[in-house]
Amino acid sequence: MRFSSKGPCHTFWSFALILRFEPLATAPTGARAGHLHTRFGVVETPAFMPVGTHAHVRHLSLPEVEATGARILLANTWHLLLRPGPEVFDRFGGIHRFMGWGHGVLTDSGGFQIFSLGESCEVTEEGARFRSPFDQHPVLLTPESSIATQQSIGSDIMMALDVCPPSTWGEAATRAAMERTHRWAARSLEARARRSTGQALFGIVQGGVFPHLRDESVKAITALPFDGFAIGGLAVGESRELLDTTTAHTVKQLPADRPRYLMGVGTPRDLVAAVSVGVDLFDCILPTKMAQQGYAYTFQGQLRITRQEFRLSDEKLDPTCECPVCTRHPRGYLQHLSNGGHALASRLLGIHNLHHYAQLMRRLRTAILQGRLAEESRALLDGLEPRGAPQAVEAGRREAGFELVTLKGGARAVRHLGNGEIMHPGVGPWEEANGLYVGQTGLTEKLQVEHAAPLRVLDLGLGAAANAVAALTAARALGAARRRPLELVSIEHDLGALKLALQDAEGFPFLTPWRPAIEALLRDGHWKDGDLSWSLLLGDAHQKLGEVAAPVHVVFHDPFSPEQNPELWTPAWFRRVHALAGPDGMTLSTYSTSTPVRVSMLLGGFHVGAGVPSGARAETTAAATSSALLARPLGGRWLKRWERSSARAPIGGTFDGTVERAVRGHPQFAG
Known part of the structure; x- marks a missing residue:
């Protein structure tokens, strides 16, 4: 050699x-x-x-x-x-x-x-x-x-x-x-x-x-x-x-x-x-990951197809692209698929984005062979990042594997650099925390039950602490005389997102009143003020879940997606969470509406329902230990759709007769 x-x-x-x-x-x-x-x-x-x-x-x-x-x-x-x-x-x-x-x-x-x-x-x-x-x-x-x-x-x-x-x-x-x-x-x-x-x-x-x-x-x-x-x-x-x-x-x-x-x-x-x-080879999950979030890469800049302005557009995603998506589907159709939560949207945008990356490589290669790389690079950069063009997501400070981003509506959020996922995309962390997690679980109402034992809330996926702080804020707003004690337990294995958010008081103003509590949590793993307490279990979620004391009344289920963290969306995982419920029952809220996730919840013992809208999501998911605790439990119509679906298996499992019998025979669908 x-x-x-x-x-x-x-x-x-x-x-x-x-x-x-x-x-x-x-x-x-x-x-x-x-x-x-x-x-x-x-x-x-x-x-x-x-x-x-x-x-x-x-x-x-x-x-x-x-x-x-x-x-x-x-x-x-x-x-x-x-x-x-x-x-x-x-x-x-x-x-x-x-x-x-x-x-x-x-x-x-x-x-x-x-x-x-x-x-x-x-x-x-x-x-x-x-x-x-x-x-x-x-x-x-x-x-x-x-x-x-x-x-x-x-x-x-x-x-x-x-x-x-x-x-x-x-x-x-x-x-x-x-x-x-x-x-x-x-x-x-x-x-x-x-x-x-x-x-x-x-x-x-x-x-x-x-x-x-x-x-x-x-x-x-x-x-x-x-x-x-x-x-x-x-x-x-x-x-x-x-x-x-x-x-x-x-x-x-x-x-x-x-x-x-x-x-x-x-x-x-x-x-x-x-x-x-002089680099020859590259890899990155962005083309397919960003497709999941409704983003398309074009030679005129990145665009988010979910935006309302594309609803009536019959233009191609990219006028210079000849991929199968651009030659067949207008922006309006792709906007319809994305906003409807259809899996085909991620597939079509993923196809286009990979074609875009391949075409980018071909253009650069051809320019090198023809001796005109400098001119081609300038032309590409002028198009890929046009000056003054509005960005659906504007990148900011990076640290410890996370990045601050500014969403279209102006809210600040945190993106994981490894998998590309944005925490609380669309509406931003504070609005989603209050609507999807505090609001959907009925936390405020549960806190007002008189003469009750402490309300224990399990915060699965601390992230930048938006959900946890929203719960504490709701409790403090009631006043000690009008609420039962609150015990908040957060599980997280990487504190980088929270540490980054703490550096941006302007973008995350809701953290400021709770900064002493957060600093105590990061330093000691625990904070307490009167009848409000907050504990941090830092490490592997599977191990730390075993340290959570029952009963748990409310679960904020907000880990990374099933694609990135499948182990936190399986039937076995939800069975362990369900086992923490007490005689008063448990309510759980999460952002995912995928059929495999809902099947996992059903197999894990939960009753499952349609949840409130959140940002671009027309629906989220609510779960509980009883259908009586759900505003809109899934019924026969969902069951029929599941029977016709190609995604009938739970996360991390396969579809077989056992799964079919368990779902069909779930008490939620009885009668």
Whole structure:
């Protein structure tokens, strides 16, 4: 094998002569166009890899993904290790045959998931210890087990396990994470050498936003015989300026004869900037994740199709796009689907967004080959971020994996940078907290029951504390003489959203009166003032739920979506929550209206009803231990729709006769 980096047109053959990178042209800025040869064909670079975390791309069929021009996907080792498991891939001969994909596959090692787990994951020199979100069995992910899993998966490109530090870490902690990444990189190479599978392996450069640490990491990682190199540890809370400068500083030091991969980035604008300095490969969940939220990427800027102005529009999403969605469906139809909560909306917008990303890569590649990248980049950026154009979501300060955003109506909210989800989208946190959670559960009325024991409220998903503070505010407004005691228990595993919101008093004014309580909560895990108390259970929700004392009267069920946190939406989870109810019953409120979620609740013992509107959502979900506690319990009409639905299974389960009998025989539908 040859590691020459002299000149941009040297071809590099990988460890097993299966991956070959061939640079074809280089721009003065360092941008390059090339061919990445895999055993399943050629990938034209620069290339964007659609994210198929669980061996599928969210909402899309593989032929639809293939039609975008994608010739390589990303799958995630952490998720596939847990489900379906390495033995399944061994049985099928690898992921390509398993999922029916005849092109390249890159597998992430699981390092970002370790970062996302926060304090519920213990990282040592040996590896990362955590509990499976599906059945709570303990898992140890090491560099060796990550490689072994990726070898079973059979991806074309494997990634070495790394430690991904948040942008808020200081230099000492970032250095320690970087040095551990270097040691894990060497162990990953040794693990690959024990079993000849013909798979390429990329090393990951870390070092946070400290240039001298990036320099050290580049030197250490490129000294090892990797087949390509990735830039990790970005898009985890740093500013856009730091993202750009750190990428440019790092990429110019990487060997020119091997592929360069910028992990988890990003927006179309981010891709233009990174391609310009020499990055070849990208992945990000934004095209499909933002489609779920009603956003479409166009070459005239991002738009949110749910806006009322598109109701009567017969225009294409993007007048320059020839994807199957733009050539067939007007904006008015897509607005109708999105506002009606139809799953087809996410699918069609996802198809369009992936076509947009693919077209963006083709335009940049063509410009590099034709020697006009500077002009094309300027034209793209002028369109992608037009000056003075209104933005449905305006990004702001980032920290610890979260970002402040300003919603269309002016409300401030928090977005998770890892999964793209906005907490309380649409109307903003305060309005949704009071309407969906405090209002829908009847909290104020329950607080006014005379001579009653303390009202215990379980706040599942503290986030930026909007729901919790709304409950405390409602209780304080009643006055001690007119209310029963309130015991509020919040469960959260990552306090980054709350800490970020506390820095923005103007955007989150409802937090200000409760700042001493929040500071006590963060410091001591508990706050009390008279008959009002607030406790924080910090860590894995499955473990912490076992520490909650019964009875619980009200549940604010507000974790991330079933796509991101499926373990908190399963029948088993809802059974555990239901078991905390006392003789007076329990009411639960949540934002999701998906059929699988409602099936999970029914199988978990709850009675389920239609909930109040919230922002762009025409409906939410209310649940209780009895239909008598629901304003609009689901009835025979919903049951008939479920019987005709293609989504009859609960979250994390399959549809079978047992599920059918349990739903049909639920007391809610008796008579």
